[in-house]
Amino acid sequence: MAANKHTIILLVRNRPGVLTRIASLFRRRLINIESLAVGHSETPGMSRMTIGVDGENVTMDQVVKQCQKLVDVVKVVDVSSEQTVQHELAMIMVDCPPEKRAELVALTDIYKSSIVDVGPDAIIIETVGDESKVDSLIDLLAPYGIREIVRTGRVAMVRTSAAVDDGRKRFIRAIGA
Amino acid sequence: MRLSGAQIIMESLVREGVDTIFGYPGGAVLPMYHVMPEYPQLRHILVRHEQCGAHMADGYARVKGDVGVCIGTSGPGATNLVTGLCNAQMDSVPMIAITGQVARPFIGRDAFQECDITGVTLPVVKHNYLVRSAAELAPTFAEAFYLARSGRPGVVHIDIPKDVQLELAEFDYPTNVSLPWYEPKLEGNPEAIKRAAKLINEAKRPVIIAGHGVILSGAYAELRELAEKAQIPVVNTLLGISSFPGTHPLFLGMMGMHGMAWVNYGMGEADVIIGIGQRWDDRALGRFVDFAPQAKLIHIDIDPSETDKNVKITVPITGDAKTVLRQLLPHIQPAHHAEWLARIDELKREHPSLEIPNNDRLMPQHVSRALYEVTNGEAYIATGVGQHQMWQAQYFWYDHPNRLITSGGLGTMGFALPAAMGAKIAKPDAMVWAVEGDGGFQMTLQELATCVQENIPVKIAIVDNGYLGMVRQWQELFHDNRYSQVAMLGPDYVKLAEAYGIPGFRTDRVDEVEDVLRAAMAHDGPALVHFLVEAEENCYPMVPPGAALSETIKDPRLERALARV
Numbered sequence: 001m002a003a004n005k006h007t008i009i010l011l012v013r014n015r016p017g018v019l020t021r022i023a024s025l026f027r028r029r030l031i032n033i034e035s036l037a038v039g040h041s042e043t044p045g046m047s048r049m050t051i052g053v054d055g056e057n058v059t060m061d062q063v064v065k066q067c068q069k070l071v072d073v074v075k076v077v078d079v080s081s082e083q084t085v086q087h088e089l090a091m092i093m094v095d096c097p098p099e100k101r102a103e104l105v106a107l108t109d110i111y112k113s114s115i116v117d118v119g120p121d122a123i124i125i126e127t128v129g130d131e132s133k134v135d136s137l138i139d140l141l142a143p144y145g146i147r148e149i150v151r152t153g154r155v156a157m158v159r160t161s162a163a164v165d166d167g168r169k170r171f172i173r174a175i176g177a
Numbered sequence: 178m179r180l181s182g183a184q185i186i187m188e189s190l191v192r193e194g195v196d197t198i199f200g201y202p203g204g205a206v207l208p209m210y211h212v213m214p215e216y217p218q219l220r221h222i223l224v225r226h227e228q229c230g231a232h233m234a235d236g237y238a239r240v241k242g243d244v245g246v247c248i249g250t251s252g253p254g255a256t257n258l259v260t261g262l263c264n265a266q267m268d269s270v271p272m273i274a275i276t277g278q279v280a281r282p283f284i285g286r287d288a289f290q291e292c293d294i295t296g297v298t299l300p301v302v303k304h305n306y307l308v309r310s311a312a313e314l315a316p317t318f319a320e321a322f323y324l325a326r327s328g329r330p331g332v333v334h335i336d337i338p339k340d341v342q343l344e345l346a347e348f349d350y351p352t353n354v355s356l357p358w359y360e361p362k363l364e365g366n367p368e369a370i371k372r373a374a375k376l377i378n379e380a381k382r383p384v385i386i387a388g389h390g391v392i393l394s395g396a397y398a399e400l401r402e403l404a405e406k407a408q409i410p411v412v413n414t415l416l417g418i419s420s421f422p423g424t425h426p427l428f429l430g431m432m433g434m435h436g437m438a439w440v441n442y443g444m445g446e447a448d449v450i451i452g453i454g455q456r457w458d459d460r461a462l463g464r465f466v467d468f469a470p471q472a473k474l475i476h477i478d479i480d481p482s483e484t485d486k487n488v489k490i491t492v493p494i495t496g497d498a499k500t501v502l503r504q505l506l507p508h509i510q511p512a513h514h515a516e517w518l519a520r521i522d523e524l525k526r527e528h529p530s531l532e533i534p535n536n537d538r539l540m541p542q543h544v545s546r547a548l549y550e551v552t553n554g555e556a557y558i559a560t561g562v563g564q565h566q567m568w569q570a571q572y573f574w575y576d577h578p579n580r581l582i583t584s585g586g587l588g589t590m591g592f593a594l595p596a597a598m599g600a601k602i603a604k605p606d607a608m609v610w611a612v613e614g615d616g617g618f619q620m621t622l623q624e625l626a627t628c629v630q631e632n633i634p635v636k637i638a639i640v641d642n643g644y645l646g647m648v649r650q651w652q653e654l655f656h657d658n659r660y661s662q663v664a665m666l667g668p669d670y671v672k673l674a675e676a677y678g679i680p681g682f683r684t685d686r687v688d689e690v691e692d693v694l695r696a697a698m699a700h701d702g703p704a705l706v707h708f709l710v711e712a713e714e715n716c717y718p719m720v721p722p723g724a725a726l727s728e729t730i731k732d733p734r735l736e737r738a739l740a741r742v
Contacts, residue, residue, distance in 0.1 A: 020299060028300065061485065065482035069480070071356065
């Protein structure tokens, strides 16, 4: 069966082991986690995670439901079919002899990215955007000689308009209209 | 009040109403055992193996209807518990497991008897904790007990470093636990309940599948009212047995791999199936895609993750079985379903499943039936796993609530004796029988010593066919009759019992079965009966692995007998 890309957002208690509990539900099904981003949320003591995985829809439904059963998980949503903003940050260390600097500065500008470190023969470019933007910058930098890439993995948020729509739907359901 | 961590643990157990702990001491739990004598209200049962301590806590919890508690030390004590924890978790049994851990400065240094036990138990428990300080103990215990009891019950494991047990902290037991996002929903969605009622009221051929959740929520009366009001026949999953009276005219028996043939065939004709507190398990449903092709499924369960897991549900209702049934009942119109019930009677006649095929020799089925006779069906029965378990499910009528204590989800051999011991401690006045195969009995027989030392007067029936019977049956039927490592030697069980100071009885005669059972029951204390039964008897009906319920194989001898009529 076809595997689809899924983006799952979780709000979790910030406690030791919470990552293992969640990861374990994917591991037992041999689902590889493609990307994972974790950080503090708007609520003290709670973290928000964005997990990117490839998985069959039925399986992912089960994983999400079983994530919700974990005591440390406050909320979990598969936002794959929702309107979202999804960004990641990448740092790319690329070969850059002095004669190539101008070219690479121009390229960085086009991508609205920045050069965060300059060395005698290499620079580090930092870029933020959706995965396809990061991928295409990497493709363009490849000929210059990429030394190292680090990517945060995507963080995702459901669009405010979608959230409003969803809230309105819930409200309408609640009042039985 | 400033107490040591160990004292806080004991105080917490007392606050939670615990009266029995099943445990085994060791280095990393010494501080707990040091303070235990200060708490005479906590009875400690010294087990012979931690796995059995967990099974005893499991049996105790199922019969008591409250949390069972077991203790093991760090390292091997903790790893020995794991099978028992997984068993209880898979069968939704509320339990707290306490393990000692090496002192905090030693954690992660591969210290003596160190094991990352929270890492080990994580996937097989409802929740677990590694406690970081004595101050955390009381809130951890309060949360742990709340989690074990609430929602779908389960196992909570608390790992406590030795120095935390010695550390002093202020003791103030929390009066309530706040986990707003966890709060299980007891009431079902009223709209879903109306939709379910409509389906039930319009059904021509409805069936109820009653599972363990009916027992866990104590929904016996509500289930019976629903069945009787709308004349809906009731079938059980293995763990649902004794949620509905076994001799009730609407009771059809167990479904599934060794379910009654008429039940398995009847499922294929049902138009509405109401699953209550059960999880559409593969052993109960057979091949999922072919399960009840004509039926719309209603699912009442406290755990929403069970909905749509194995089969697509038409009307899911998340909530507590008892609460939801109470909500549902006023919407149900009285019905007769005479045609459907007549059709089921016909199926019963066409596909007899409970005749004992041979009455000259001692068949394993005779033991279960005789147990019913001599105990008036009132005994609590704990079983192991395998053929004897299935016969015990088939050939005993469970008229009284919650009488079958068996390992369903994990299928743990050796469960019978320790589970029976736990059950007996929970209900000291009840008659409790452990029914176990010769293979399973040899996995946990060391607990005979615990029975004697702690005076736990359970009765033990060993159904000995000299084989790992269910594996042998599979090898016979599905592996070209090639018996590989299934013939099993055992000791002289009567002498073995006597070595432990327990009277032993033995028979291989069908006309002596009831007498030896009565003799064992007449003895004031634990007693063992060794039944030498027909060696190569198969358990029927049987749904071959991976097959649909409609492919149920019936006992070929009964088929032949029927053909002669």
